Amino acid sequence: MIFEIEIDGTVRSVSVQPIGDAGAAGGLFQIRIVGPGVGSEGARDPFLVDARPTELGLSLAYPDTGRSVDVAITPRPAGEQLLQLPHVDVRAVLDGRRLRRDGADGGAGTGEQRVAAPMPGRILRVMVERGQEVIARQPLLVMEAMKMENEIRALRAGRVKDISVAAGHSVESGRLLLIIE
Amino acid sequence: MIFEIEIDGTVRSVSVQPIGDAGAAGGLFQIRIVGPGVGSEGARDPFLVDARPTELGLSLAYPDTGRSVDVAITPRPAGEQLLQLPHVDVRAVLDGRRLRRDGADGGAGTGEQRVAAPMPGRILRVMVERGQEVIARQPLLVMEAMKMENEIRALRAGRVKDISVAAGHSVESGRLLLIIE
Amino acid sequence: MPASRSAVKVLIANRGEIALRVIRACRELSFGTVAVYSDCDRSALHVRAADEAYHLGPSPAVDSYLRIDKLIEIAIRSGATLVHPGYGFLAENDTFAAACVEAGLTFVGPDPHVIALMGGKTSAREVAVAADVPIVPGTREPFDAGTPLAEIAAAAAVVGYPLLVKAVAGGGGKGMRAVARAEDLADAVTTARSEAGAAFGDSAIYLERRLIEPRHIEIQLLADRHGTVLPFVERECSIQRRHQKVVEESPSPVLAPETREAMAAAAARVAAQVGYTGAGTIEFLLDDSGAFYFLEMNTRLQVEHAVTEMVTGIDLVQWQLRIALGERLTVAPGQALTPRGHAIECRIYAEDPDRGFLPSPGLVRALSVPGGPGVRDDRGVAACFDIPTFYDSLISKLIVWGETREDAISRLRRVLDEYRVVGVSTTLPFFRWLVDQPAFAVGRFSTTYLDDILATRSEPFVLPTNDDTLDALVATAVAGWLRAHRALSAGGSVGRAWRDTGRRESLR
C-alpha cells in the first residue's frame, strides 16, 4: 500500500509492504519513502521495520540500525494523525485530506486557514481586521475558556479574508472564527 | 435482560433494566436479584446502579447508599468472568455455561472437575491414584513450568476418575491431566 | 493514634488530582472517603477511588463544586464528619468554612475568620506588618468598584512605577495587571476589575510596587490547635507563566541558610499572629539583594505541597486531617526545615505549548506513566477519561526527587520522555525544552523569566529530529496498513475512535 503523508508542509509518499507473516499482530515491513530524504534509515531504499501494536500505538524497531522507538498514534478528523514520540509530538496528515478539510486550525501547510474555536468560550478581543496581513503565530483574537484568557494565533502568514465573530460573542467548539487566505 | 450468574457455587438471577438514556456510555440501571440475599443494596428490591465503562471495566455507584466501586472485568472462555475489585478478585460464571465447559480448572461449582495443564511444562510427580478420594485443595500432581515446581490442586472434594498423564510427560497448555468426579 | 480513627469519614469537596490526594491520605489513616462529582466527572478517578460518591449537579462549577448547600447536605447525608476543601473552588471561602462549622462538621483548614482575614489582600498585609514582616510597598486600603480613577492614579504615584494592579480577592494571576507607566494605569484597572468581578464577584483592587526580577519563594507551615507552628524548608516557584506557577522545587537553588531561617521565622510569626491552624503557605518575593517581602498567605493546601513532602518525608495531607481532629504536631522542627535531596514538580496540563498554551481538553486515549526511582505521579486522569472543558486542565503533577538538584534535573529529563498522554496535546514538550535551558540548569531565573522568553519565542519548543520525522512517517504508514487490515481497529490507541464517538454522542 502507498500513503501520501504530509508532515510540516512536506508531502512524501510512503509504501508499506508486509514481509513473511506480517499481519494483524504486526511484523516485518519493507518501507520505501519517495520525497525529501530523512532519518538514519531514510538513506537506504527500501529499508525494513519491525512494527508491533502496543497499548499506545506502535513499537518500531529497525533491524538495519537497531533503532527502537515507541510511537503513540491518535487519528483525528480529516486524516490528521497525532504522533507522540518519546520526546516530541508530530502531526501528520494521511493522504492529503487536510487540504480538503474545513474545520479546526486550518493546517500548517498551504491554502486557506479556516480558524475555528478549539473549545467553547467567549470572544474577548479580536485583534486583527479584515484585509490585514498577518505573520505566522501572530495573535488573532483572545477567547475566554476554561477560566483562562487564550490567544488564538495564526498558523501561517496570510491575509485575513473574513471574520465571523466579534468581542462578546459566545461560541461553540468548532465554530468558524475567521479565514486567512 | 436477565442473566444467570454463578459465584462460588451459588446461582442468582440478575435482571438489568436501563433507566432514561442509559446506553452505550452506561447510565442508570434498575437491578433485581433473585436468589440468596447479598450486600448493602441487596435488601432493596429493585435497586439502582449508575454504571459507566472505564479503561478497566465499570465504575459502579449506587445512588441509594452512595457506595462507589471500580470493577475490572475480564471475560474468559465459557462465560467465566474475572472480576477484579479494589481488594479482591471474584470469579463469576455468566449464564451457567461453566457446567458445559471442559477445559482448564474444572470450575468451583459442582459436577466433574476436568483438570487441565495451566501452562506448558513437564509432569514431575503424580500424587494421587485412580479411584482415590481427594479433598478440596489437595495436591494432585507437580508440574515443572516457568522454572518452578508447581503443585496442581483439587478445587473441590471428589474421587479421581481418570489420570491421563504420568511423571516425565511434557504437556501443552490446556492438555487434560486428570478428571475428578 | 486515637481509637476513633476508623469511625472518621471525610467528604472531599473537590475533584481531580487533589481529591485523589486527599482520598489517599484518608485511606492511609483508615478514614472513610466521600467524593462528590458534577455531570462530566461521573467517571473521574476521584469518584472511582472513593468509598462513596454523590452527584452534585451540572458541570459548570457554580452548579456543582461551588454549591455550598449541596456539599453540606451530602456531608450530613453520608455521615461525614470532616470536610476537606482541597485547593481552588471553595478552599479559601470563609462562608463555606463557616457553613461547615454551623452544620456541626469539621472544616479541614483554619477558622473561618482567619480565612477571611488572610484572604483579603490588604488585611493580610496588615497582619504581616503587625507580625514585623516586611511587605512590598503598596496601598493599604482597597479601592472598591466606585473609586474614581484619579484617586487611584494619585495613590499609584506614591507607590511608584512599575507597579501591579491586584484584585483583593484574586489569586493565581487572575485580576492582576502589571503597569509600567502612568498612562497604562487606566486600562489595567479596568481589566483587573472586570476579571476579578467575573471570577470572584468582587472587583475591589489595590496597588503594589513591582519588584525587578524578583523570585517567588514560599514557606509551607503546619499549625496545630495547641499552639505549635511548624515552618518548613522553602519552595521556589519562580517559573511562572502569567503569574501561574509552572514548575516548583524545594529547596530553592539560591537561598542562603540564614535567609531560609529568617523567612521561616517570619512565616511562623504571621501564622502565630492570627492563631492559624492547619496547613498554610506564606508567599514571599525575594529581591536580588536577598531581602524578602510578604506577598500573601494561602490558607489551604497548595498544588505544589508534594515537593515539600518529597524532601522532608512529612505527609502534609495526613497532618491536615490529624490537626483537624485535634492531634498535636509531633514533627521535629529540624526535620521540617532540613531538606534531604532536591525535588522538582512539573504541572502537566492539557494545553498546547506551541499554540500559546491553548487548552486542549479531550479524550485521553491511553496513558503511560513513568516509574522507577525518585518519581511521584499525582494524576487526576485515567485512560479513556474525557478531560472536561469546565475546569482547569491539569492532568498530573509530576514530581521527581534526586540527591542533588543536578540529579533531579537528570531524572526529570528521563521521566518527561517516559510520560505519554495519548490523544491530547500537553505541556510535556514545553518541560522537555525547559530542562535543557542553561538558566534553568543553574537556577538563574525570576518570576518574569518565562514570560520574557514566551513573548519573543515563535518556534515550537521541541523540534522533531530527522529520525523523529522518519519514525512519524513509518508509524503513520504502518498504522494505515494495519488499519486497512483491521488489526488496529479494536483496541490499542488507534481503534477506540468509534467507541469514543459513540460515547460522546450519548453524553450530549
Add this chain to the structure above:
Amino acid sequence: MPASRSAVKVLIANRGEIALRVIRACRELSFGTVAVYSDCDRSALHVRAADEAYHLGPSPAVDSYLRIDKLIEIAIRSGATLVHPGYGFLAENDTFAAACVEAGLTFVGPDPHVIALMGGKTSAREVAVAADVPIVPGTREPFDAGTPLAEIAAAAAVVGYPLLVKAVAGGGGKGMRAVARAEDLADAVTTARSEAGAAFGDSAIYLERRLIEPRHIEIQLLADRHGTVLPFVERECSIQRRHQKVVEESPSPVLAPETREAMAAAAARVAAQVGYTGAGTIEFLLDDSGAFYFLEMNTRLQVEHAVTEMVTGIDLVQWQLRIALGERLTVAPGQALTPRGHAIECRIYAEDPDRGFLPSPGLVRALSVPGGPGVRDDRGVAACFDIPTFYDSLISKLIVWGETREDAISRLRRVLDEYRVVGVSTTLPFFRWLVDQPAFAVGRFSTTYLDDILATRSEPFVLPTNDDTLDALVATAVAGWLRAHRALSAGGSVGRAWRDTGRRESLR
C-alpha cells in the same frame, strides 16, 4: 562527571523490569541503551524503552538470554562498551563476564574470578572464614555427582540434623532441600542434584546445618576500583516462600544497632577479602540469640535493591555503572548506613495465590498503577502485553516508603488496593492478606513463617464481602447488558478479546 559520558553505550543482557531499571539509570546518566529480546519479548517494555533493540533468538532462555555468543556479537555490532547483566540469567556467570572482558567490553560487575569464587558456595564459605566471619556449620568440600550416598550421610551426621542439602551452583531456592531426619537424606540429595543439574548444569551439592526459625538479613554493598568498600543498612528478607523472597524491607524491624554495625563490618571484610568491585550483597542468617552467620554472597544487583535506595537516597544502579567506568565512590558512609524512614517491597507475580501460587501467565488487558506519595513501581509489563510462559512471571516490584514501619504498612495497604492488573491472577490478594497479619505488623517472623502458614492453609487469602459479591453480580450483569448493546465491544477491558485472539493466533 567524566566528559566521556555521552559516548557511553550500555548493552543490557536481560529482560523485564530489571532491564528497564538499568535503562532508566543509563538515561539519567546520558548513556545510550541497547536492549536484547527473544521472540516472545519483541514488544516488551524494555525493548520499547531502549534506544536500540536487537533480536537474540527463540523464546526459551537457552536460545536467547543465555546465548553468550549472540550477546557479545550484538554488543560489538551496536558499539556498546558496557554490558550490564541485571540479575538472573547470566548475571553470576563468570564465563559470560570473562567473554565480555575478552571482547574488550566492560562487564558491569566484579572480575570473573571473583564471580567464580563467590558463586561456588563452598569456596565462598572459605572466604568468609578467612575474613573472620562466622558461617553456618556445614561441609567444606562439595560432593560431586559421583559421591556415594554413604559418604554424604556420614558427613550429615557430623553437621547434625535438621540440615539443608544445597546445590553449589544454586540460588533462589532451586536445588535446595530441607532434611529433618537421616532417613529423608537420600531423597533430598537426589532431588537437589536433579534440580541443580537441570537448572545450572552442575549437580554438585553440600550440606549445611539448618538454623531454627532464623531470619534472613542481608547487607548491600558497593565497592569501587580504588579500594573503597561501602556497606549499607541491612535488608530484612525473611518473608519467603520455598526459599524465594516474597517481601523485603529496610531496615529490619528487629536488628539492634550494634548488630547492624557488626554485620556491615563483616560484609565489608568479605568484600575486601576478595577485592570485590561493583554492587554485591552478603546474605546472613540471624538466629534468635542475635548471632549471625554468613550464608552466601550475590555478586550482582539484587531484585530487592530498591528498598535500600528508598531509605538511603542512593542510586545503586547508577553507581554500578559509574564504578564500572572507574569512578570513585563519593558517598558518605553514614548516608549508606543510616536509614531514613522505612521501605517495603512486594514482588507482584502473575501467580494465583489461591491455587498454590500457580503461575498464571497471559494477557494483561489493562493496568492501573498506584500513585501519590511514597510509592515506587518498578514494573516490566505494560497493558496489552502477554506475560510469557518462558521466564519468571514477575509483573512489578511495588515499593512503599513511610516515615515509620507502621506508616509504610498503612501505605502498602492503600497502594495494594489501588494496584489493578487486569486479566491475570496475581499475588496482590496474597499481599492484601499479609499486611493484615499480626505477626507481620509487629515484625515477628522467620524464614519459615510463610511456608508454615501455607502448609496448613486452605481458604482463599481474601474472601469477598457481601458487598463485593453484590458488586460482582451487578458488574457482570451490566457488562453483559452493555456487551449485548455493543458498548463494551471495542475498548476498555471487555472488548479487546477478539483482537487479542487475533494477535495470539498470528504469533503461533
